[in-house]
Amino acid sequence: MPIGPRYRRVSALQRQFFDRESVLAAYEAALDRLPAGPDPQVFNVVGIGGIGKSRLLQELRNRTGESYRTARLDLQVPALRQQEDALAVLRTEFGAQGVKFDRFDIAYAVLWQRVHPQLRMDRSSTPFAEQSDVLSKILDDAMGFPVFGTAAGLVRLTDRALSNRQRKQHIKSDPTLQDLDNLSNAELGYAVSYLLAEELREASGDRPFVLYVDAYEALVPTPLPGGKSFGADAWLRDLLGQLQGGLTVVASREPLQWAAYDEDWAAVIQHVPVEGLPMDARIDLLSAAGITEGGRQRSIAEASAGVPFYLHLAIDTYLQNPARLETTITSEHIVQRFLQHVPPDEVRILELLSVARTFDFGAFRALGRAFNLPAHLLTWESLTAYSFAYPLSQGWYRLHQLMVAALQSHLSPAVKRAVHDRLRAYWEEVADRLEGSPDRGGVSRSSPLREAVYHGLHAEAITAERIHEYADRGMAMGGRQVVDGIVKDLRDYLAARPGGEGSVREAADCLEAESLLSLGNARAVIELAPEVDRRAGTAVSARLSLAAANARRIAGESRTAARIFQQVWEEQSGSVRVSAGFCLADIRMWQGDFAEAFELAEAVYGMSRADKPVVRADVKRLLHLGHRFLLSFDAAADLLAEAEAEYRRAEDPFGLANIRTNRAELLVFTDPEAAVAEAAAALTVQRELGAQHEIGKAYTAMAMAQIRLGQPERASSSFLSAYAALDRAGYRSGRARADMYRAFLLLQQGDRSEALSTWRRAVAEFEACDVYPSLVMTIHRAAVRLGEEDGQLAGAALRARAGLRPLGTLDALEHRTDEILSLFLGAAA
Template identity: 70%
Template sequence: MPIRPRYRRVSALQRQFFNREGLLALYDEELREISDRLRILNVVGVGGIGKSRLLQELRNRTPDTCRAARLDLQLPTLRQQEDALAVLRMEFGAQGVQFDRFDIAYAVLWQRVHPQLQMDRKNTPFAEDSEVLSKILDDAMGLPVFGTAAGLVRLTGRAVSNRQRRRRIESDPTLQELDSLSNAELGNAVSYLFAEELRRSAEERPYVLFVDAYEAMVPTPLPGGRSYASDAWLRDLLGQLHGGLTVLASREPLPWAAYDKEWETVIRETRVDGLPMPARLDLLAQAGITGVPEQRTIAEASAGVPFYLHLAVDTHAQNPDRAAGPGTAEEIVQRFLQHVAPDEVRILELLSVARTFDLGMFRVIGRTFDLPANLLTWESLTAYSFAYPLPRGWYRLHQLMITALQRHLSPGVKRHVHAVVRRYWEELADRMETGADSGVARSSPLREAVYHGLHAEDISPEQIQRHADRAVMMSGRQAVDGMVKDIRDFVASPPRTAYATEALPGIRDAADCLDAESRLELGDAATVIAMTPALDMPVGSVVAARLALAGANARRIAGESSHAASIFERVWAEHGGEARPSAGLCVADIRMWQGDFAGAFALAEEVHGICSPHERVIRGDLKRLMHLGHRFLMDFDRAAGLLAQAEEEYRAVGAVVGLANIRTNRAELLAFTDPRAAVEEAGAALEVQRDLGAQHEIGKVYTAMAIAQLRLGRLERSEAAFRNANTALDQAGYRSGRARADMFRAFLLLRRGEREATRDLLLHAAREFETCQVYPSLITAIHGAAERVGLVTPELTAAADRARPLLRPLGTVEDLDRRTDEVLSMFLDGVAP
């Protein structure tokens, strides 16, 4: 931390106040509701968040109809009861509150604590400020008064002329008992009389008491919210302040309900959060930092903490060419840790390496580095306001603390901690797969394992890919997005080590591969094509092979079937690693779409044979592929059986994406076998696919719903579903899927008697299939439909003639034609030619 004068560091209290409109409104509401009741507004926030500045603004906002005083517990002397009461008595006394009984009781307490001093104007507190006490001491001048309450009360009769005021003092039962009280009881009586005098004054004019920095009095609370009774006098005093409002600022919420549940009905807690970005920029501009890049950099680094912003302003004022840096970060961490026990700081430094942590991780790190890892230490650490609670026992540290704390760790120690935390997350992921409940999202452990593996510099691109595959199975493709971000952040500023030099190219490819596969699942083919402009790179590694397959699949969706097929074939022929089954699946897939059903099924069986039993996802994909083949061959019974087998494979490993696609395929199948059930199934499939964000799958589901509604004769609903299907399919760039939807929408137009539009749409769909080099079986079906209703054209006939030689169905072409005619009858029977 730079050595420089410290006085100017308090200048934040003199700078313009920003934002906090909600808190100001809340304070105004509390002021309006002041009554003869006990009320405490507890302003809670981390160190440096602006609580003291807020209290100053609230006091400035207090109307003249209220008295106000402030107790700053950051001053050590004011943490003592008698000193704090003296300050408050002087502030409220200056505003017209009469403290006759309190002044007498305080003089008794003072004399009890300082018996060597004679009670006179010189030695007695408030002697010059208290009308009653000054007159009593005038009468007692020169007499060795030893501070007995009885003696002081007797002197009141001669010193005070106002009868009512004199009677109130002489008849007060508390004053009569003071001489018989112990020192502790005498202190309680003094607090009681202070509260009584203040409450009495509130009958004519209410008051507000501001108490700052409660944590200075109780720096280390005990588990359960209790403390070592250092705040007992303050709690006792505030518990008696009726008729006014107390605003108390603290880093953690007041824990007083641990003593008495009634405090929950008295205390209203409100959080002071970080300043929003516009307020941060306004603050910096007001302080003279006007450069837009500099403003943005400081504002983002501050995490909305005003203390950081003011440090940056001070740094700029002293040296305009130097931005906030390590010195600022060090002051921040000192501010945050001001009231943290020294033996807890070290483990906080280690925990700062983890983005989130729980009791289990805390214990593992503690045992690894021989630090306290007991439950008491854990409860103490997690009680601090900079440890933010997350659902079900997880925590994270404040963003500014993380950066500052990690500066205290050497690179070697940080790598070691990252390695320890990576193993913890991997073990947690293993437990979750066996059904253990962790309280975190199912994919989170795998993302965190990748993050810490990178920073521990001990994870390979292949291991990253395997973790991503597990995350996809556990909670869907979106889980990988976080991994991609973490990898790209690491690649953008890698460490200068041998690991980074050697592994960085493979890690960069892993990020590209994960990103491409994720976007492909969302149906964003155009972006994946842009990400993979060169697809002739070597495919020896798993990551390179999968990246090539993702790029080829994007081109298949966009209608570049021949280009995609050549890439699939090359990976299938050249790659001998873990990605080979996926390449074989892709080759079989595109062969089927191009009409070679026999070749596709033979290859699918071959790929199934090389899959190990634990590769349930790829085995499910192969079964689903064969299901689709039988469905396009109009053999719906076989298709249903294979769909059930695929679902069984996916369900065995909880493959979220696979099971979602099963729902899509089931809706598509039911559209031909049970349209009423198809409508219901499509609705369920839409919910699942919307959660995953897969636009091409959403388009396919809407197509299935539209076909089912068409078969049920609900033409308006069918038309609406087709419109939704087209929107989703166009957004995904799925040309062949859009053409398939158009083929069936043509049957809807035919039902409405729009024959010319029907012919044009059928012809458009056939052209698209030819352009994309897919679905020759559907081209022949379009031709057959046009013939049945008298809309055939020479161009359709020529297209069908080109398609038939491409067909290699299972069984005979005649059987396929018969089944196709039966399906067309579902839509065309009753339509006049």
Template identity: 30%
Template structure:
């Protein structure tokens, strides 16, 4: 390999020539800052035409413009969408935030709070890191005070504000309502609002300092990478338009391959878009560039100009070639003749073998760092010195990101991929896939890092080139399971969506692997609490499996078992039970799938429990438990899930000691496997809290319920149905403690969530409304209590049947209300009906039966005194 000094020919120092028309457009835009509501300056043209070079030159022009206009106070920042992570809205905003803070001291308190709350909700297992937030951020103070696993809520923020200097207080007073709203938003809602929070912070700074701002965006077309033809074209950059709309007076300079089409969404954008098509570099400017870079021979210049057709990328490549040849001999015109593809081939011709082989393997990854570079060089024996790693940056087509990752110009990547044989391409992708796959081995579910997430995403990218679709699916299922167990569904979900796109392109529409992926996507929606969204994916998966495998296949039974849970959450118990019974019938007839039988038994048990058939439920749970302990061992996660479900049944049967025993055993297993902050643990904590409530240990129950709520709020969006369940149970506990105002607020929030998630007659709504009625009764609002009790009774009788234990609970509570109001005859009838149900379903020794008997006895005493 040639070790050569680059001198003034280093691509980082290569001069920028002319483009005066485009530069003048920026000058005019700067002179007209704040004159229009919105200003969007667009430069577009084909790849390699010089947009990036122009974008890099424009900030220099801006700085010179500021020097000559002393009264002009302009701040600026830039982002390049060629880096994939920069296309993610939150990363985009963070990059701009960091630049503006480091250069100008701009504070983004509201955005930092929003981002921190969002991050904790989608990454509950991982602590927030101070490195993610700038010095002086309110989140940095929160982390200093409470640690990385802080629960970011209104109270903790206010405590920081009150104990801090005045720098926070004025800001907090202005944004108090916004702070209160953020902490209660769901993760998806916060994500949508992040640009607004960011814009509010920047607007505050610009107003306070009487400044203007310019934001530069390069490689804008990358937003559509891999998504051309999928969905609405203009939906991909909607969040950019929304951000622009939030910042009147800010100048946006966007470089991309195509003109913006924003006026298609709103004709008013046409007034604010100034678009310039970048064509070939004028011959005079191209000659100036060649002369400055030492290519002075006129005959050579002519040949280069003919071959490059005025495209700066090819000019740069020709200059690179010139420098390489010159180290060995004097270049001649014949060295540069030919088409653009020949320009590339000639560039390669004059590189050393070590350089060629290294560039070929580096064209495969989306980015590389030193470790991947070293692995590729060693494995493929390219001969390139590891100590010359940084020399690769001297080529005109490579660039380094702020996080230390290196990227290659897309045109060069494409040329290098075409330059090598398909066999080598596949081998390189296979090696990189295995490189990332190795990083995914022996991961602790309690300690998944950003490096692991990157390994999963990049591993999938390269596996798509290296593996057949069926192999790719198997790998994804195996590898992503750990991320799903850690509640990192946002990482695996888009990969399964991409998997489905790959399958639908490469496989027949009824292929069984498509059914598997559909099932996985449905399960992701289920975990998010989006049961209606999950259902069509389950149904299509079932349809394909029945058609391909027959109606009696175990895979059909497994989909049916999953659908049982989905229908259960939708409140359609009869449909759920029917599917569960069908699943069990298939599996028991085959007799070869014990774990599938356990899964189906567990699902059927849940339905029986909710229908008030506790003995049946317990029988099915025991079947599932015996199988799982035998097949998986007594400390397996699935065993813990069954135990947690059983505890709820024992509680409803009044067997509290058994309920506590199995619930605590479940909790111990889950905490050992998952750590203390997994949503599955929150479910068991809530179950244990209900047991403590039923035996009068209200304070202990409330403590457990609060912990469960904190976990769920970190993991789920704020309107997830699971959060609503914990809210109403905590409200019930507070009611019993005497904290009626807090109880009412919690139950009202639970009721609102369930009202959005379910039909108005869903049993879950009745659960919350019954507690809500009890609270109104406690605070003396008998009229409201009566209305809600009657609504609850109507739902429960309609959905659960008139002999259900939950119906007996509402009858008992409603009787108590009538008794308080002195309407003894009505109370007597309701107590007697409640007693009949409880004696029949629960037995005469059940605590609830005894409770109704005692209440009826007290009623008779009251009636005898009249």
């Protein structure tokens, strides 16, 4: 913002008022409660610097009707932080509205002469002499009262000064006035406060009062975390504690913690938070000031984080020179506003903490020690007591958005990189510690890994391979949400550096593709990685190729997928080779080469260490699927139980969810009633994970079981739900398999022609996708049992038989197939 007078920004108080409906409603309710009984009432408006508390107090006063007396005490004015000056302002404002301060005026005159003994007590030098008819007449008669014995002498002079007998007696009999001469200066100050409060209370019987106290933190800039200060606000607490019959509105950055002095305060202070303006109100405020261009308006509104101070800075800049208005106003104004009352030794550590998105006591100590700044508990409690430090879960904090940007502008690029690197190391230590803890996994437990990646990126001290290592650990500890967060951080980092960081971009593509695959969203993966060939020899590029190939497998491009799996299996090493081997075994199985698939699976299992339970569980589950497709249900059940045990040891929610789907599919053949219940349970967990392909498979299993149970209407509904999920996932072979079993439902319903057409479509899809030759043979054998001679199905069965390599003989497999067909065909055969 250009150099200019500070007065220009005061114009914000004259601009249109927006929003704050909840605060206004609470204020109206507080007014309606007056008079509220023998206790004072404090309405504490709380919000960070710049949030609009002063403007809000002005609006509250403007909306308070003539039936209330009002006065404002602005503690931003240094003089008004002194008790005697503040009392003088209140006496003047309330006195102008008809309150008689006879006793206060006399007591204040005594205090004034105590503080200024060199001055004569006359109209020209005594406060309120002109406003107070009692004091003016007394001074006229006194003609320069002696220094000592002032209070007693002034009270005696009321006999001649006043004609109203009741007022005269009220003053002469007041015990406080009679004691003034015996009080110390400090005690005299509190006596003056008492008399002002008492006379204000007496006047509130016919007309209640409202006192507005702005910027409490100017009086007490650094309260201790427990709520107590060093006595700077003692006179204010004393005064407000006596103001019964009215309402005091106190605006402060932090909630008043006066209950630390006296727990009775807790019952009379109502804390009312002032939050950032909502987006609609920000837009309206900018529009009213003439900033109407949509893009500029939106960018300023978003950058403001709802803080009116920032919006007014933008407006002032625009009014001075519209051509110079930028989306970000100079940060120094923000710093000054937020840190106006923060001690200098705390500002420096806040500058370093601004580099952290979140921080805890450990991060605070790590930075303090690294940069030789205060890192003890007292400083930590002071920093986190400020309202611009927002508490999160797990004892973490974050700083206000605007403050972060402003503070970071004070740091050089080299210092910021050093801070990022220290924070990277710190969050790595936290992640290591949590990873070894006995607690169950979760996002909060794995979040330090995301923070380590974020700071490693900005410290320029992390490789793509290391990013993937953290993501894998995060998946194991907290699930896909952490990985998605890492992807977002990578995308944001790349967006700020267009055209650079190729390895980071590849890492982001790979992680996003793998996350999309876990949801079964093959189409999105294909769009993200249109090139399936491995483009480089790095582990990250190989993983991206595997993800892209898996998406093609789901989409029906099995040959292309198998070629990529084979290439990575032959050329890579380590965990990437293990993944490629598993994928290759998986696709070989669905292509009907069970012998090679089982051999590959056993090799992958042997390459997997005992500390990799998820990989070992995946292999066991794959072997279970092979036995299930070969209709060896007892062996399949045993392998499924072994896989489940490994997933439980790894606490892998995705593997355990898939186990439920697979169990439902297996129970279809052995216990259809239990299969329906298991499919329902699988749907519950798969919906939580968002895995569309697994949802489609679970609905298919439910429909198959319902066919066996003689529930055609329910089976028909389940098939429709299965189709919807499988189509969303782009899972062609899964949709064809659902079609295959739906044909059995059509036979139950007596529609043989449509059943045969459905089988033909399913076989055509199986062949196009190069999968499930055993199912192609099953469909042909079902048609033969129905007495249907279909050339298309017969030709497909011959081709399937030629490529099928089961573990045993084909005759044995066909015999088991006929037994299963009997379960579904029943009387239709």
